Amino acid sequence: MARRIYIFDTTLRDGEQVPGAKLNKRQKLEIAEQLARLGVDVIEAGFPCSSPEDLQAVKAIAEQVKGPVIAGLARAVQQDIDLAWEAVKPAERPRIHVFLGSSDIHLQKKLRRDRETALQQAVDSVKYAKRYCQDVEYSTEDASRTDFDYLCRVVEAVIKAGATVVNIPDTVGYAIPDEFGEMIKKLRERVPALDRVTLSVHCHNDLGLAVANTLAAIRNGADQVECTINGIGERAGNAALEEIVMALKVRQASFDAYTNINTKEIYRTSRMVSRIMNIPVQPNKAIVGSNAFAHSSGIHQDGILKDRSTYEIIRPEDVGIKDHKLVLTARSGRAALRHQLQQLGFSLGEEKFERVYQRFLNVADRKKEVSSEDLVTIVEIELTKVPETYTFHSLQIMSGNTITPMASVTLIKGEEKITESALGNGPVDAVFKSIEKIVRKTAKLRDYDLKAVTTGTDALGEAMVRVEIDGMIYSGIGTSPDVIEASARAYVNAFNRYFAAKKGINGVLSLD
Numbered sequence: 132m133a134r135r136i137y138i139f140d141t142t143l144r145d146g147e148q149v150p151g152a153k154l155n156k157r158q159k160l161e162i163a164e165q166l167a168r169l170g171v172d173v174i175e176a177g178f179p180c181s182s183p184e185d186l187q188a189v190k191a192i193a194e195q196v197k198g199p200v201i202a203g204l205a206r207a208v209q210q211d212i213d214l215a216w217e218a219v220k221p222a223e224r225p226r227i228h229v230f231l232g233s234s235d236i237h238l239q240k241k242l243r244r245d246r247e248t249a250l251q252q253a254v255d256s257v258k259y260a261k262r263y264c265q266d267v268e269y270s271t272e273d274a275s276r277t278d279f280d281y282l283c284r285v286v287e288a289v290i291k292a293g294a295t296v297v298n299i300p301d302t303v304g305y306a307i308p309d310e311f312g313e314m315i316k317k318l319r320e321r322v323p324a325l326d327r328v329t330l331s332v333h334c335h336n337d338l339g340l341a342v343a344n345t346l347a348a349i350r351n352g353a354d355q356v357e358c359t360i361n362g363i364g365e366r367a368g369n370a371a372l373e374e375i376v377m378a379l380k381v382r383q384a385s386f387d388a389y390t391n392i393n394t395k396e397i398y399r400t401s402r403m404v405s406r407i408m409n410i411p412v413q414p415n416k417a418i419v420g421s422n423a424f425a426h427s428s429g430i431h432q433d434g435i436l437k438d439r440s441t442y443e444i445i446r447p448e449d450v451g452i453k454d455h456k457l458v459l460t461a462r463s464g465r466a467a468l469r470h471q472l473q474q475l476g477f478s479l480g481e482e483k484f485e486r487v488y489q490r491f492l493n494v495a496d497r498k499k500e501v502s503s504e505d506l507v508t509i510v511e512i513e514l515t516k517v518p519e520t521y522t523f524h525s526l527q528i529m530s531g532n533t534i535t536p537m538a539s540v541t542l543i544k545g546e547e548k549i550t551e552s553a554l555g556n557g558p559v560d561a562v563f564k565s566i567e568k569i570v571r572k573t574a575k576l577r578d579y580d581l582k583a584v585t586t587g588t589d590a591l592g593e594a595m596v597r598v599e600i601d602g603m604i605y606s607g608i609g610t611s612p613d614v615i616e617a618s619a620r621a622y623v624n625a626f627n628r629y630f631a632a633k634k635g636i637n638g639v640l641s642l643d
């Protein structure tokens with residue numbers, strides 16, 4: 132029968148040890164409420180002895196957050212344990228979590244005591260915590276670098292003293308999966324009393340192996356795993372909750388284990404933690420990164436559109452993400468472009484689609500990502516013919532680094548030639564202002580893109596503009612060997628679209 136794995140979330144304690152991630156009481160409460168919705172089994176809410184505010188934050192969580200066990204961390208000293216108890220006492224199910232280093236490195240260099248003294252301190256602290264609280268977790272800090280026989284003795288002794296959970300941390304992320312899994316297995320064999328308590332692991336990510344080590348431990352008998360949202364935590368972080376949970380879900384048959392996490396809350400929780408702690412999630416982060424369900428290359432997009440199982444092992448909706456994203460780039464193909472155009476309501480015949488595709492490639496080579504707005508512009512420019520209310524005739528500019536640029540532009544309207552001049556922040560700005568004077572309308576420039584369509588110093592320049600007029604967006608394109616003239620032509624082209632729309636001539640966009 133599949134085993135239940137208990138999720139101990141330490142985002143609010145180890146996660147909060149990230150420099151700059153300090154949370155106040157209100158923020159901790161908000162995250163704790165969300166962790167409860169996510170369905171974690173234990174919330175380690177803080178380290179109450181560390182500051183009066185943290186004590187109050189842990190207390191508030193203990194009072195208000197229902198469902199999970201609420202744990203507070205304490206060193207193996209009475210004062211810490213007293214404060215931890217004061218903080219977690221109001222919880223429905225409180226837990227005191229006591230820890231002490233067990234490796235010779237920690238004992239000799241940091242704690243400066245011998246193994247026997249530390250063993251006695253471990254036992255005494257568990258007994259002391261037990262006077263307050265039935266549920267006491269004991270962590271053998273730096274377990275993965277601890278002499279194994281000594282580790283077994285400590286584990287045995289703290290269970291005898293009353294520990295209900297024994298946690299084996301890979302404090303400095305030193306372990307590797309086979310070795311760590313083997314250690315958990317051997318520990319169970321050597322300390323049968325572990326069968327009466329919860330065996331937990333807590334892995335750090337210094338070698339990028341925190342999740343792999345955690346999964347190896349699960350395979351070898353760990354019941355509880357300690358982890359954080361987005362894998363945040365001291366140094367390189369902790370094992371990422373979302374990765375462990377989804378690995379167990381996606382590869383259920385391999386692990387024969389499950390968690391009670393409501394996976395649909397994963398993405399919301401990740402966003403909340405990232406926002407409140409002000410720690411961005413790297414785009415390629417598994418499960419919750421912005422690219423985790425984004426497909427940008429043509430072959431993958433084609434596969435996804437035919438059947439999403441070709442390139443997706445997780446359904447985005449299972450982790451609370453609305454849908455996968457098809458990102459249009461220069462590496463995209465026709466299948467993805469056609470799909471995106473259809474999503475935007477364009478269903479083009481073959482010849483027109485091919486024209487749009489060629490211009491799309493052209494734009495994609497200049498931009499990292501082609502947005503929906505870009506696509507609409509491309510379709511408009513390729514397929515819409517508008518009557519020319521104004522026709523570009525000529526322009527002159529005066530510009531230089533010691534004068535305010537000035538332009539004079541002439542447009543033709545019917546039989547009439549109209550010339551206007553304006554100053555601007557640059558020559559292009561001066562030209563745009565002159566055009567606005569002629570057409571007696573102002574526009575907000577939303578996007579402006581210029582490129583050479585041929586090579587050499589006499590290259591043909593192509594300007595694309597997107598402008599806002601009366602709250603609507605209009606695109607324009609212009610070409611000329613002179614980039615300022617190309618810009619002027621693009622601006623006039625956008626205005627002509629506006630005037631056409633005003634006359635109700637939108638319908639010239641022909642799609643088939």
Ligand SMILES: CC(=O)SCCNC(=O)CCNC(=O)[C@H](O)C(C)(C)COP(=O)(O)OP(=O)(O)OC[C@H]1O[C@@H](n2cnc3c(N)ncnc32)[C@H](O)[C@@H]1OP(=O)(O)O
Pocket residue numbers: 145148178180181182205206207208230231232241242272302365
């Ligand atoms: C692996 C982990 O992530 S453990 C958790 C790490 N998190 C934190 O440290 C955040 C909260 N910490 C704090 O606010 C402070 O460090 C406090 C309040 C705990 C202690 O502050 P201070 O009393 O000023 O001590 P300081 O931080 O300088 O040094 C730590 C002391 O605790 C001792 N200590 C460390 N771990 C333990 C332990 N598990 N049990 C008992 N004593 C311990 C150290 O030996 C040292 O004492 P010493 O100076 O007598 O040798």
Ligand SMILES: CC(C)C(=O)C(=O)O
Pocket residue numbers: 145230270271272273298300301302303333335
């Ligand atoms: C307190 C313990 C569990 C810890 O954070 C560690 O060893 O990394």
